[in-house]
Amino acid sequence: MRRLGFLLLMCGVLAGAGARASADWQVADAGREAFARPLDGLSDAERERFFRGRSLFNQSWVVAPAKDDQVDGLGPLYNRLACISCHARNGRGLPPEGADERMQSMLVRLSVAGRSLHGGPRPHPAYGDQFNEEGIPGVRGEGRIRLSWIESKHRLADGEVVSLRRPRLAFTELGYGAIGKVQTSPRVGQQVVGMGLLDAVSAQTLETLAAERKPDGVKGRVNRVWNPESAALEAGRFGYKANMPTLRAQLAGAFLGDLGITSDLHPIENCTAVQAACRQAPNGGTPELSARQLDDVEFYLAHLAVPVRRNADSDVVRRGEALFAASGCAQCHRPNLSTGTSPRFPRLAGQTIAPYTDLLIHDMGPGLADGRPDFAASGREWRTPPLWGIGLTQTISEQQRYLHDGRARSLSEAILWHGGEAKVARRRFAALPTQQRRALLAFLESL
């Protein structure tokens, strides 16, 4: 505890400095619109572009052919109709609470052993790299996934008992034959604020962070992933395993994988060799998402502001902030990052931001492992998720669900699932007296 106290003092100062960064990228809104605000100072033309992008993000796509030929081309196989379906109010998705509920804002990634041509996951030969439950008329969906939960009880140092749950998946009504042995990774939608700023953090910054010596067994690596735009391997930064290098690539990948919408980055529909009707289905243009539309959605997401912290100067939050740092959480959930140059979106350049992430992948232990490697990330490695805005989860999503599969029903549960490189930090959290643990959680709620 003496060592913890010392760290608390030292790190508290550093963390506190990070939390009160430049306000240019922030917006003072703690309501249900908090994740939907543009950065301040957009010109009229930029605002128009921002709102065009918002319309496309909210748009329910239609089956081709259609008179609405700007938004047709859904599927042939898809998960949901709109981007917003998995990111309601630009926030997090929610997992089903039981096997009878459908995945409304969750999906399951698939792969088999081996690697793809570019070093990524090797898609399942019949079902591809993502299970698409839905198909347009005439194209059978891939089936259904039933998700159930396995609960287990755990006792903290102060005697509090916490129930943790992990998901169990089962495929039913399979449309293209037995699925056999397959690697799966269930994922809920992520909140989408501040992505432009994270996109503007330089790859060199990530390499520098990865190279730093860190205490407590924390390491952190840069995932090296394929960028379909540059046709090269680059530093990954988006996605639960940092398997996407840029916001644009992330977007285009989601349009194809989740909605079945092609773009210049992914011009081929998401049909496997055995999905004949899928391959013969009409499309909504080549590509279905025009370069201008992709530009607009990218602009929209790049310019979504991050909500200002609440109660940041209250005593309990400041104590929690210091405990967060002293417990070692801030080793990965970095309070400060700087953006580099941003030629396409100059107002994002040169900002000091407080995302509480290092964008690196870390071994998070067997409890969170999905056993599904993704480029350099192993089945146990996950990207440090940004924590900015996390305190508004209940407000935005009307429930609290955290981690990649939404298993955690509270921030405490989410922390208690940390293992691997985060094991020491998790143990410190679990060992904290009740009041200190509450203070740390109050700090997280202030983000």
Next chain:
Amino acid sequence: MDSLHKPSRRAFVRAAGALAAAGASSRLWAAPAKDVVVLTAYPDAVVSRFEAAFEKAWPQYRLRIVWRMPHDALPTLRQAGQGGVDVYWSASPKTYAQLKDEHAFRKLPVSLEGLPGRVGGSVINDPDGFYAASEVAGYGFAVNPAYLHRHQLPPVADWSDLADPVYAGHLAVPDPVEVGFAPVLVDIPLQAYGWDIGWALWSAIAANAAFTGRGGTFVSDEIGGGRKGIGLSIDFFVASAVANGAPVEFIYPRQGGVNPAHIAVTAGSPNPEGAKAFVDFVLSDAGQKILAHPDIRKLPVRPSVYAGLPAGYHDPFATAARGGYLYDNARGRGRAAPVAAAFGQAFVRPHARLVELWARLHAADGATWNSVWPLLTAPPLKESEADDPAIQRAFFARRDDPAAEALAAGLEQTWASRVDARYAKAASLLGVA
């Protein structure tokens, strides 16, 4: 705590793949849910909530959404087999009337007890029982009180207030040619004040306004963002923004109008039992209460539901009982398209000219006012033209029928020429170049 992370390590590393494979071969579940195919144009905020609640209430069914805007719904429901659609659920009264005439629906297989067939002067349920209202939307004014205070503008309560030149530059009005909900908005004062006075009001209001199109910016953005002080709108966009914290109020004028959304079961429904279940659910207390969610904020059609809604929730049935909502939507539905087109030719197309002429008129002497005012305020078309079924058909069918398009475009040219001649004369009288 480490028990979570240690003992099951070996099993857990294999967990996802192994469990998934096991799940594929062991079917412990009940029979697969049967699809109910619903054609709709509702946004995800509406669809996802009804989907979750319906499937919870009726686990034997799974909702499959086919998303089509109303103009695209017609071809879908006209094709053989009606595209496999069981239920059509959308806000487009004209499309429902058209499809009913084409025998696209079967009689609604549900009880409509407790669901009034009208709101004031507006019929909302099909009298022959082929479709029923599933919600209604009202119209009014979004107001930013801080903006009004900052600009020292008086509050507004009714349509005539908006014509006051004090509001010049402070209003946002949706362009009825571009924005789907706006034609009814335009027709409300034409019915409430009469044809001539209604158009005169619109001329003055248009001169005070900037028009918003369909580029993605909503009136609620303009008003909530403080770029304009007052915006004319259908209510739910604004009510939802207000419920989610926007610094905006919504004012219902003394005479408003309602636009119903409807629900119908297709004649060729492959799953009529499932269709009945969905219609029952949408019209039930539970379904109607979903409409009050802050992200939706539409007006339920079951009056008994209002007692349990948040304080201040607008109740169109109560308003109608007090003499509001005299608006005749059957009349408005037919003439909405030609009225919107005429509005576009009279006010949107020559907007800069209109603004200038009204500004000069407000500074003119009484004699000039008396000469010029009729030139700026005369209706661009006769009411008999707007009510002419042949003209209405032409505007409704113009997207698909070249002959209809030719007739509609010709009429637009006529109205434009009429307006331009009046504005030129007004400009001459006002000494405007």
